[in-house]
Amino acid sequence: MGHRDSYIPFWRDVRFLRFFSQLLFLLIVAGVLGYLFQNMLQALRQQGLVLGFSFLRLTAGFDIGETLIPYDRSSTYGRAFLVGLLNTANVSLLGILFATLIGIVVGVARLSRNFLIQLLARAYIEALRNIPLLVLLIFIYSGVFLKLPQIRQALYLGPIMFSNRGVFMPWPLPAETYPTYRLILLAGLLAAAGVGFLLWREGQKTGRPPLIGFWSLLVWLIFATGGLLLLHPFRLDFPQIEGLRVVGGRRLTPEFMSLWSGLVIYTSAFIADVVRAGIQAVPKGQVEAARALGLNGFQTLRLVVFPQALRVIVPPLTSHYLNLTKNSSLAVAVGFPDLFSVSGTILNQSGRAVEVIALAMSIYLSLSLLTSLFMNWYNRRIRFVER
Amino acid sequence: MSRHSAAPDTALPPPVERYTVLGWVYKNLLTPWYNALLTLLALWLIYVIFLPLARWAFTAARWEVIAVNLRLLMIGQYPKEQVWRIWLALHFLAFVIGLTWGSLTRRWRSPALAMMLLPWGLALIPGFSSSTRTHLAILPLIALIAFGIAQVAQSAARRQVIPLWVSYFILFILLIRGLTPPEGWFPIVPTNLWGGLVLTFVLTVTGIVLSFPLGLLLALGRRSNLPIIRWFSIAYIELIRGVPLVTILFMAQIMLPLFLPGNVQVDRVIRAIVGIVLFTAAYQAENVRGGLQAIPHGQYEAAYALGLNGFQTNLFIILPQALRNVIPVLVGQFIALYKDTSLVAVVGLLDLLGIAKAVLAQPAYVGTQREVYLFISAIYWLFSYVMAYLSQRLEKALGVGER
Numbered sequence: 001m002g003h004r005d006s007y008i009p010f011w012r013d014v015r016f017l018r019f020f021s022q023l024l025f026l027l028i029v030a031g032v033l034g035y036l037f038q039n040m041l042q043a044l045r046q047q048g049l050v051l052g053f054s055f056l057r058l059t060a061g062f063d064i065g066e067t068l069i070p071y072d073r074s075s076t077y078g079r080a081f082l083v084g085l086l087n088t089a090n091v092s093l094l095g096i097l098f099a100t101l102i103g104i105v106v107g108v109a110r111l112s113r114n115f116l117i118q119l120l121a122r123a124y125i126e127a128l129r130n131i132p133l134l135v136l137l138i139f140i141y142s143g144v145f146l147k148l149p150q151i152r153q154a155l156y157l158g159p160i161m162f163s164n165r166g167v168f169m170p171w172p173l174p175a176e177t178y179p180t181y182r183l184i185l186l187a188g189l190l191a192a193a194g195v196g197f198l199l200w201r202e203g204q205k206t207g208r209p210p211l212i213g214f215w216s217l218l219v220w221l222i223f224a225t226g227g228l229l230l231l232h233p234f235r236l237d238f239p240q241i242e243g244l245r246v247v248g249g250r251r252l253t254p255e256f257m258s259l260w261s262g263l264v265i266y267t268s269a270f271i272a273d274v275v276r277a278g279i280q281a282v283p284k285g286q287v288e289a290a291r292a293l294g295l296n297g298f299q300t301l302r303l304v305v306f307p308q309a310l311r312v313i314v315p316p317l318t319s320h321y322l323n324l325t326k327n328s329s330l331a332v333a334v335g336f337p338d339l340f341s342v343s344g345t346i347l348n349q350s351g352r353a354v355e356v357i358a359l360a361m362s363i364y365l366s367l368s369l370l371t372s373l374f375m376n377w378y379n380r381r382i383r384f385v386e387r
Numbered sequence: 388m389s390r391h392s393a394a395p396d397t398a399l400p401p402p403v404e405r406y407t408v409l410g411w412v413y414k415n416l417l418t419p420w421y422n423a424l425l426t427l428l429a430l431w432l433i434y435v436i437f438l439p440l441a442r443w444a445f446t447a448a449r450w451e452v453i454a455v456n457l458r459l460l461m462i463g464q465y466p467k468e469q470v471w472r473i474w475l476a477l478h479f480l481a482f483v484i485g486l487t488w489g490s491l492t493r494r495w496r497s498p499a500l501a502m503m504l505l506p507w508g509l510a511l512i513p514g515f516s517s518s519t520r521t522h523l524a525i526l527p528l529i530a531l532i533a534f535g536i537a538q539v540a541q542s543a544a545r546r547q548v549i550p551l552w553v554s555y556f557i558l559f560i561l562l563i564r565g566l567t568p569p570e571g572w573f574p575i576v577p578t579n580l581w582g583g584l585v586l587t588f589v590l591t592v593t594g595i596v597l598s599f600p601l602g603l604l605l606a607l608g609r610r611s612n613l614p615i616i617r618w619f620s621i622a623y624i625e626l627i628r629g630v631p632l633v634t635i636l637f638m639a640q641i642m643l644p645l646f647l648p649g650n651v652q653v654d655r656v657i658r659a660i661v662g663i664v665l666f667t668a669a670y671q672a673e674n675v676r677g678g679l680q681a682i683p684h685g686q687y688e689a690a691y692a693l694g695l696n697g698f699q700t701n702l703f704i705i706l707p708q709a710l711r712n713v714i715p716v717l718v719g720q721f722i723a724l725y726k727d728t729s730l731v732a733v734v735g736l737l738d739l740l741g742i743a744k745a746v747l748a749q750p751a752y753v754g755t756q757r758e759v760y761l762f763i764s765a766i767y768w769l770f771s772y773v774m775a776y777l778s779q780r781l782e783k784a785l786g787v788g789e790r
Contacts, residue, residue, distance in 0.1 A: 022615040029619065036646040043645045114422050115415040116429035130771035131764045132726035134733070135740055139760040142747075147757070326631040333733055340634060353641045361630045361638070368629035 040354065047351070053359075055350050056081070062345055064337045066253060077346055084342030085363060091256065091338065092325040092367075095263040099324060100317075102264060103271025110276045121272065128269035134330050136266055141258035141334040148254075151241055161239050161246070167257050168239035171250035181233030188223025192216040255336035259328065267324045271317065278313035279305070310382050318375035322368050329364070339363060443757075452755040453762050454514055456746045460763065463582015463737055469565075469574070473585060474522045476562045478529050483555050485530035489537025490544035491784040505773075556596050563589060578656035582737035584766065586656070590728040590738065594663040595671075595721050601664065602671025607701060609676055620672070627669035633730050636662040640734045659731045667724055674716045678709035718778035722771050729767070739763050 010016050044051065056078035063073050068086045071079055109121035128136070146164055149155060154163040161168040196216040203210045227233065239249030282305050290304040331338035337345075343360040347353055406414065416426045453460070462473060510523035537544035563585065565575035581589060608620030627635070639662030643653060653661075682705055690700040732741035743763050747756060 018613055022613050025613075025616055025619070039648050040642070040645045043649060046649075112425065113415065114425045114429070116433075117425050120429055120432060126772065127768065130722075130726075130768045130775065132729040132740070132767055134729045135760060135764050135767060138740070138744075139756070139764065142756040143760055329631040329633050330730070330733075332633065340631070344637075347641075354645070357634065357638050357642060361634050364631060364634065365626065365629040 044354070049351065051354060053355055055352050055355070058350070060346070060349065062349060064342065065335075066256060066337055077350060080342055080346055081339070081359065081363075084337060084339035087337055087342075088325075088328050088331075088339040088367075091260050091263070091331070091336070092328050095260055095267065095324050095328065096321050098260075098264045099267040099271055099320075102268035104275050106268060106272035107275025107279070110272060111279060125269045125272050128266055129273070133262065133266045133327055134333055137258060137262040137330055137334055140262045140265075141254065145254035145258050151244065151246060154241075159238060161249075163246075164254065165246070165251075166254050167252040168246050168249045169252070170236045170238045171248075172234035173237045175233055175235045177231040178233045181227050181231050184223055184227035184231075188220045188227075191223060192220040195219045253336075255331075255334050258334045259331045259336045259338075262334075263324055263327060266327075267320055270320050270323075274313055274316045274320065275309075277316075278309040281312040282308045307382065314375065314379045314382065318372060318379070321375065322371050325367055325371060326364060448758050449752075449755050450758055452746065452752045452758050456752075457514075459583060459746060460739065460742055460766075461583050462585045463742055464580045465576060465582070465585065466580065469576060472562045472565075476559050477522070477526060479555060479558060479562075481526045481530040482533045483551050485533030486537045486544055486551065487548050488530075489534035490541055490548055491781070493538070493541075553596075556592060559592065560589070578654050581656060583742045584739050586736065586738045587725070587728050589656075590660060590663060590731060591721065591725045593660050594667050594724050594728070595717070597660070598664045598667035598671050599717075601668035603675055603706075605668060605672035606675035606679060609672065610679060624669045624672050627666055628673075632662075632666050632727055633733055635666045636730055636734050638662065639665070655734075655736060659734065659736055663724070663728065663731075667720070670720060670723075671717075674713055674720060675709065677716065678711075678713035679705065681712055682709055715778050715782040718774060718781065722774050722778075725771060725774070726767060739766065 041051075057076050059073075060075055060077050060080045061073050062080075064071055064080065064083050066087060067083045068090060069079075069083060071083050106121050106124055109117050110125065112118050112121070145166075148162050148164045151163045151165055154161045154168075156162070159170050193216070196212050199210045199212050199215055203212070237248045237250075239246050239251075286304050286308065287300055290300040295303065328338055329340035332341035332344060335341070340360060343356050347356040350356070415422075417423045462470065465473065504527045506523040506526040510520045515523070563576070563581070564578075566573045568574065605620045605624060608616045609624065611617050611620070636659060639658045640655065643658050643661060647653065686704055686708070687700060690704040695703065728738055729740040731738050732744060735741070737745060740763060743759050746752060747759055752759070
């Protein structure tokens, strides 16, 4: 080391080149961003605006159609953002739940031995994967939910009422016995935990993995349904037509229904394909080996096929969950007040384009990062442990 | 052909099962007992969903809204006397597709070839003008001629495929946009007249082509061993992939004019393209990175051992192999973008979806949402399905993953 190295001129020294090229890159990026930022500040100055988030404390002055928390037009912009965020989270979570359920059913149906069922599942998947979600959403909104009959001629599916003012369904309201019922539920939880612990200790002793989750859930369900039957803690509130409007029950607006059902239908087609690929990825020999070991059909599915399929399914499933959350921003096309569409209103009201867009984008980014963190954690848990 | 020449010690394939019609129905639809129930369920679903749909489509639907506005939906307000340019672009496209396909396969009876004949089917639909019919009739002929040329000189044609597609892109934009001032022989058509399916394709094609170099650089940057460049690439890719496209389009529409000096005007279509390119580049980067990761490390080591520097290694050794693997994924990205371009309707552009909304805003066509949206869904579906199918065949023809 030392003397011979000094024969290399510094402009051919790799260490120098590495340092210099990165410095150059940094300078170029900083220069470009600085230039753009400078232009922006100048443009804003001409409009008499200063960057800053203090406008979030100002009064919003506009109404939002659907809110999960108390909000009116005298609330602040910050609260309006929160309303939008909660609506996005609500529709995304409900969407993910139902898209997964339907996706699993369709994915399994796609592999059915029954030709007709298989055909229907294939048609469902192929039809939905190849059209834009936005077109589907607008079609569902303006072609289905707004075309439903008026309240007087509403369609009924059991007790659920479909009209162009939205979907009305019976909703449980707490009765006088509700506080007692809550205690019973708590007791059920304790009993379930106790049963789970006993089973776990038994499993430790004998070395057989027991169905802890199943039995605990069963115990809790016995408590829950028992309490429900004995105490009647809820009173079902049925929607009823009164003049030109509907009272009682729970109203789901056409906007919410269109967005939610569009997201569910669209995403479930992708999830169905993921599920099919996951099940097909488990080699047939695994099933045959499991049967040869004497496992029955259910055990084969639970212990052999499912854990292996899950490993293939989870990573793409994660990206579809993320897509669903991001796609919920298309709510703006059907007029559902999600984060993005509320942001648009705030932008128009306050004129704070830069701050509003930056805020909306960073919230979406954090939602995406949170989802992928959770799914990565889950994926690590079920991953194949190599020895 | 090798079925009968199998060596005696290799296992024979399982015998092909043969059924009578009734036997097939019995086996696939009726046994065991729950299968019969499922069949009933499926029949009930078909009855409940498809029968009313068919009844509506053939009796109640007002399809004349499509017939009257077809031109608007396809090309927007593109000037009537310049429509030949769009047809010319389509004829060139037929040539390039025919040549590509002919250079990749030796099979004449492939279903992909049948898809090339699709325009003939369209020409049979009543209501088209005779010039439209002629153009539609010529399209498959050009494709077939190009297919034939590529069959005769397959290896030569194969080398020309990628340069041909790149030059086709430039030609396409040139044809649509024009070259001279309005009174010249090849007038510029301002972008506010672009619309309908043509705009959808312009956005898709420019989005894919322009985002590719950016994505390539980001992918190389993400694998670079220079920390600042790597972290910049990771930050860009993850940031973009974490937000919805519609927010980026919004940003491009509203913030781009703010970012540029006050005297620079950027029209709405260009702004949308900027947003689409910035968005797609992050996804392209991940696609290319997938291709790069599939290259064994020995390739790098061999290149260095031959005395190539980092730049030469990437350009001559790594990228040619990586990109070949990435082509089918690129087609997938193309399809995804084709569907995603519909979001420009949210920021007020008149692409296929935007123009459909404009059609529905006419008082004469109030209440025809189902017809119009079903029609544009069918168009989106058709191209997307055909492209997905072709990309599957392309994957086989290129032999990706079979080495």
